[in-house]
Structures are given as structure tokens and as C-alpha cells.
Amino acid sequence: MSTTDDSYSVPQNPDDLAQVSLKEKWWHILDTWKIGIIPLPLFVLAGLLIAVDCLGGKLPSDIVVMVATLAFFGFACGEFGKRLPFIGKMGAAAICATFIPSALVHYGLLPDVVVESTTKFYKSTNILYLYICCIIVGSIMSMNRTALIQGFLRIFFPMLCGEVVGMVVGMGVGLALGMEPFQVFFFLILPIMAGGVGEGAIPLSIGYATLLHMDQGVALGRILPIVMLGGLTAIIISGSLNQLGKRYPHLTGEGELMPGKTTQAAGPLTAAFSGKTDVTTIASGALLAVLLYMIGMLIHKLIGLPAPVGMLFIAVFIKLVHGVSPRLLEGSQVVYKFFQTSVTYPILFAVGVAITPWEELVHAFTFTNLLVIVSTVSALVATGFFVGKKIGMHPIDVAIVSCCQSGQGGTGDVAILTAGNRMSLMPFAQIATRIGGAINVSLALLFLGNFLV
Template identity: 75%
Template sequence: MDMNPKSGADAQALPAPHRSAKEIWWNLMDNYKIGIIPLPLFILAGILIAIDCKNGKLPSDIVVMVATFAFFGFACGEIGKRIPFLGKMGAPAICATFIPSALVFYKLLPQEVVHATTQFYKSSNILYLYICCIIVGSIMSMDRKVLIQGFLRIFVPMLCGEIVGMLVGTAVGTLLGLGAFHTFFFLVLPIMAGGVGEGAIPLSIGYSSIFHLEQGVMLGRILPIVMLGGLTAIFLAGALNRMGKRYPHLTGNGQLMPGTDVDGVGPLQSAFSGKIDATTLASAALLAILLYMVGMLGFKLIGLPAPVGMLFAAVAVKLAHGVSPRLLEGSQVVYKFFQTSVTYPILFAVGVAITPWSELMAAFTVENLVVIVSSVVSLVATGFYVGKRIGMHPIDVAVVSCCQSGQGGTGDVAILTSAERMQLMPFAQIATRIGGAINVSLGLLVLANVLMK
């Protein structure tokens, strides 16, 4: 016999318990959010930003910028999440980047916000803080065996993908009447050049010297192609994420190598013991920053890009058991914080400060789009196929292949956010920076030799 007076039919007749105003407010704070921001705090942030803008100046200090980036970044990401179908295909990352760019171009974003965001982004180099915490945290989360095998094997699908992508893109452009020379050097090569700072700019400098034209003119032709290639890669990364959810046997959900047990603190998803204190978190963040400084030193000494130098330094520390399991766990918590809380704000800043909407729109011709899409799709499909053939998780390898046609560090962030595989950031950096540098160097060498004949 059931002695519970609130069970059965009697329970249905009981009135709902009265909720106090405090409970309603707490429920609103905990269960209604824009991104990670509770709705009341989101509304308050919008009001405070509007008041500052109405007073004629939005301060560009870090305190105000954190609130501003979070407000606009998560708002744009939320819009992307709510787009039917595309919301699960990378639209949040795309919206967080390109909606701000469009708002700036059409003067719909307050000039105070534009000025403060651009000034803070360019003076603080906050993107590199984000990247160093993501890279170090993801490396510290990896199994040592997976780390070694992954770095050795990833070059095979990368190389095969680039060869196939270049051949397919050039062939398609030639068939469309663009000419093999123009297609390869002004469409295909910029896509795989490694982004803006490490790719488009060095490429434009080389082109300006070889063609005896202004660098700005060459950069204006190259930059929109780089952006469209990155946009295509973001969509493909989102599609790969959906494929992984439908066919889980094809993905390691951020792990390149199947069939390995994780040592030390365990995989990222289950590594948190809940015993990490504030001092450990601070030490882990400092570890990431110091490793980036090691990368900067490497750049000064041998010219290796700082993020790549930092990546190699972090790998060496991991393989040598250079940090304790507790600090490894702290690095993973720092990684998780930046992944969940900083990604969309960073993408908003990128969209406002360095993403020119007019140049992106100027490159939207049918021929350009067909060449770009065919190049990126063939690159990614080759990475998928080759990765599967050599015993790697094909979807995760294909996501890294997407980064070969991204916009440098910012593109890696957007692509891996779209794919929900931020753990792949170390491999993405190799694909983007090392692969891009090789492509630019070889491309300029070939171009110079072709024009000399």
C-alpha cells in the first residue's frame, strides 16, 4: 500500500507549490541564457554598453571590452544556433564572425563599439592568449602515444589533400575559362596559404615584387579568396560534425587515433576531478603564457612562427613528463574555460577589427565560388579518405584538412568551433601555419621561375 499522500490521483489534484520571487529570479538566472550569459546579466550588459555609447565614448580597457565582446559575440552566436539546419552546420561561428563585419560595413554597429573593439583587439593581441591556452590545454589532454602517432601521421593526409585540392581547383578553373595560371596563383594558392598574417600578406608581398605592382593591390585580390575559402571550410566542418553524430564509428570526437588508452590524467572529457584550486588554475594559465614566450624566442632566433614554436615546446613538455598530473588537469580546465567562454567573443572581435565585408562580397562571383568550393571539398575529401586508409579517424582528419584552407589562427578557431573539436587545435596549427608557409614559399619560387622563362 502506497503511504505517500502526494502519489497517484491525489497528487494530480494538489495545487502547484507557490514559488517566491527569489526562486523565480534564481530560475531566470540559471535556466535562461544567451550563450553562457544569464538573461538578466545579458540585458544589463546591453544597457550599460548603450549608456557608454550614448555618452560618446566606449572605454577600450579590458574590463569594458570583456563585457562588450561577450554581449555581441554570444548574441551573434545565438542567432546562428537558431537558423534552421544551418544552426548545426557551422552557422554560429559564421554568424559570430561575419554579422559583426556586415554591421560595421553598413554602419549599424555604433562607431564607439567599432573604435574601441578595433583598438583593443589590435593593441592587446588577445587572440594569441586564446590560442596559447587552447593549444597547451589540448596538448596536455592528449595521450602521449596518440600525440606521437598523430603528429607523425597527420602529414600524410595533409600532403595528399593539398595535391588533390590544387589539381582539382586548377582544372575546374581552367574549364571555366579562368586560365590555369590565374586559377592556381590567384585562387587556389591563396586558399591554402595559411590565412592572412602568415599567408595572404607574405604572398601579396611576393606578388607585388614579382609583378611590380603595389602590395595593397595584390592583397585586395588575394584577401577575399582567403576569406571565402575559410567560409567554405567552416561549413564543411559543421557538416563533418553532423556526419560524426550520425556515424559515430567514423570519428574519435577530437581524437585522431583509434584504439588507444589514455594515460596520466585521462581524456579531456573525463579528466576533471573537481579538486582543482585557484592557484593550480593560475599556474596552468602561466604555463601556457610562458610556452608562448618560448615560441616568441624561437621566432626571433630562427623565424619559426611563435604559435608553432609554442606548440613544439608544449609537445616536448608533455612527452618529457615535464608537468605534474595536477597541473595537467589545471591546463585542461583552462582550456575548457577558453573553449566555452571566450570563443564567440573572440570571433566577434575578429569580425569587427579585421574582416572587411566589402572585399568578401567583391569575390562572390560564380566562377570564383565554384573553384573555391571544389578545391576545399576535394582537399577535405582526400583527407577523409587517406586518414581512413591509414587507420586514423577519418572525420577528425578531415576537420584538420579543413584548417588547411582556413584564415590562419582565427580560421582555426572558427572551423574547430563549427566542428565542436577544439582539441584538434595543435594539429590545426600545423596544417595552417607550417603547411601554409610551405605552400607560399614553393608557390612564389615556382612563379618567379615561370615568369623568368
């Protein structure tokens, strides 16, 4: 077997492997033994360097150190979740990457310097929005233009039907358990469908504080755990739907909502990774995503529309009018693929450490609350599945978008789509979360203010 410093081949036969050089064995370890995407030797090195900083009493919160820190812990938690029996295939990786860090923080098992640096980095950089904008723009640019149009026009009907059925089922279960209708709807069902924390739970708590004459902190303390439990339920269901799609392939488009329409992602992305897309094009794709998000921020200042939604509409418009070249589309798709594979678990770890309160989640873990939450989310998703199938869409993919109606905002969309292995559905997930949540919160507070108070 001949080899050079730039290329080598690893023998498939174990007996032949013993005959290769030490250099090639080392390369084989680097290329095949991995934690997430990190080669095992680099993973061990990262852990040692982080430990040295922690023992020194200070872990810098600059981007260089935090990239290694978030990658180390995020992929470790994700790998642990993937290897769990049975539930490892049902979205446990995303759950573990988010909730294990939260539990470690609560029980004091994560070094304080790691908690402080991660929280400071997450809150000061708003890195989640960089992640979301690259995922949204890249996934839109990867879509077939006709499928994009048809998907956006049709997705609203299953979403609406799912919310109505979910509310009815949730109320019915709550009433059957002897719970007060007001508490069931406004403090269980509505928080589940409010659109997450920033755009849902917080505005809802402010409205409750004003209309019900209660402290906002108390209202938020009651709402936030329900949002988290609803998101957790949606993650598990999304992972289960992914497994269902593997067993019954005719029910899914593997990230496509419309039958008979294949995404453009596979072709361009293959070309991009073969080396036909240069680094300047990839950089331009990243800059496109950032600039579109800045336009979304401007739209938010002018009319109050959430920045990710404004960015989503602009990106769809650019795609529909062929506003960017095929080469730039490829650059956006490579950026999307990079963030999907390399940044998801580190982001989820940061979310778990910085903004996921474990104690509040545990306190809301009552039998009656769980029954209402699980029945509401299950009914919502099942309705999306069957309505989507009835109107000619891929039912599993529609159902996974419906899961995002119960998600924990942008972070919930990431976890749900990761569990369902459908990150290309992020644009539709953002519609379900942001627009659907905003409509639910606005109508509920309007109804509460005019008729019940």
C-alpha cells in the first residue's frame, strides 16, 4: 500500500491494519473515533485545557475559549443522549444537550466558572440569532421554488386545525381531571402555544400581571415551566415521528412538505462539498444571512414584526424573484449545513446553562399538568398529521412543523427539528412558532381584557 503525507487509505481487514504505519494508525483514529463531530483525541485535549482553566479559577468568556467549551460539553451531552437505549432514537440527544446542563447547574455539578462564562457569552453575543438566521436563510435557499410557494400557502390550514383541536382536547382532559377551566386554558394550554419564552411567556406574563393584578414574576414562574414541558413533549414526539418515517417512508418527504417536489439542497450541497464552491462564496452566503437578519431588525423597529419573521419573509421573496445567483445559493447552503451539523449541540448546551431553570421545570412536573400538556401537544400534532395527509402534504413533515407550535421559541425549534432530523423545515417552524404564538397571545389577552376581567 502506497501513501503520501496528503492521502492515505485505511485497510478494511483488521489483519491488514496491523501492517500500516504508526502515522496512518493515528490518522485512522482521528478520522473514525469521534464524539459528535469532534475527533476523540481533540475532544480529550479540549477537556484537559478546559480543566486547566477551571483549576486556575477563571475560564475566559471570549469567543475562542467558548467555542471549545461549548463544543466539548454540547457534543458530550448529545453523544450521551444518542447512545441511550430506545429513547436515543426519539430525540434524546437534543433533550440531553439542553436539560442535562440545566440539571448540572442546579445541583452544582458544573464548575461555577463554566456556568458564569457560558452565561455571559450567550447573553452578550446573542449567538442564537446568528444560528437561526443562518439556518433559516440557508434552508430557504435550499428549497425548490415551487415547493416553497405551495408549502407556505398550505401549511397554515393544518396549523390552524391543530391549534383548535389541541385546545379542545386539552380543555376536555383538564375538566375531566377536575381542574378549573380558567387555569387550564390560560395557565396550561395557552403557554404551550404561546411561541416560546421571549415572544410568548414574557408578553403573556406582562399581560396577566396587568389584567389579573398579579406580580409579573409570579405569573412568569407559573408560565415558564409549562412552556418548557410542552417543548420537551414536542421534542419526544418529533423524534418518534422521525423513527416512524424511517419505518414508513411513504409518509415522509424527509424535510419536504409537498410530494413530488425534491429539494435543491442535495445537488448544490454535493457540488459545494466537492470543492466547486470557494471560500469567498461561502463567506458571502454567511454575510447574506446576517444582512437579511439586520433587515428583519429594521422591520421590527418599524412595524413590530419579530426580526426572525421579517427576515424569513424577505428571504422567501429573494428566493422567489431569483434575487441571488446559483453560486451564492450554494454558499448559503454550505453555511446552513455547517451550522446544522456543527453548532446545534453547542448552542443547546448554552441554552441549558444560561436560560433553562431546572427547579421550575421539576416543580411543574405534576401528574395533572403532564396529562393536560401531553394530550394537548399530541392532539395538535396528530391533527397536523392527518390534515396534512388529507390535503396532499407529507404527513410526518407537517406533524413535525406542528410540534414547533408547542416549542420553546427559537431554541425549541432547533431542538425539535434536530430530534426529528428535519432542520430544513426551519422556515415553516418559525412561522408556526413566531406568527402562531403572537396571534395566540394577542387574541387571548384581548379576550381576557374585554370579556373576563
